Amino acid sequence: MGIKQTFGQKVNALRKGKGLSQEDLSEKSGINRPYISAIEQGKRNVSLEVMEKLAEALEIHIKVLFEE
């Protein structure tokens, strides 16, 4: 499992835990929905700024995205 896959699974789990759809997360984060879909599938090499937007939208600290 690469880091992109691990990261994607974490985003997916946190999003579902909040009861949000990809569309919801897209609107809250300002990131387009197809890109969020690809991120959750571990296909994208996400950057710091996107990670920050995701964390804000999920109402968590960025470091949570890297906890087991």
Add this chain to the structure above:
Amino acid sequence: MGIKQTFGQKVNALRKGKGLSQEDLSEKSGINRPYISAIEQGKRNVSLEVMEKLAEALEIHIKVLFEE
């Protein structure tokens, strides 16, 4: 302070804590030295894969890069 600056300062602090030069970190991580310089100055929007290489070279878990 943006996230890029915060991240860069963390890398700088961890590197110095290990007694490494940018050149040392460059060799251990496989990332070119000018880029590491720019990262520490908060000028670059670092990606997941680069973060992973930095964490391995610094012998820490990635999440440490986001702790206060």
Add this chain to the structure above:
DNA sequence: TTGTAGACTGCCGTCGACA
């Protein structure tokens, strides 16, 4: 609701060189 495709712009990340 999610995955995927194509086309596009801008920037990540590399490298060699010089202060």
Add this chain to the structure above:
DNA sequence: ATGTCGACGGCAGTCTACA
């Protein structure tokens, strides 16, 4: 030992559209 520059290929991130 570090910062900076210029040039470059490749991909991050956007958008529209369709299953």
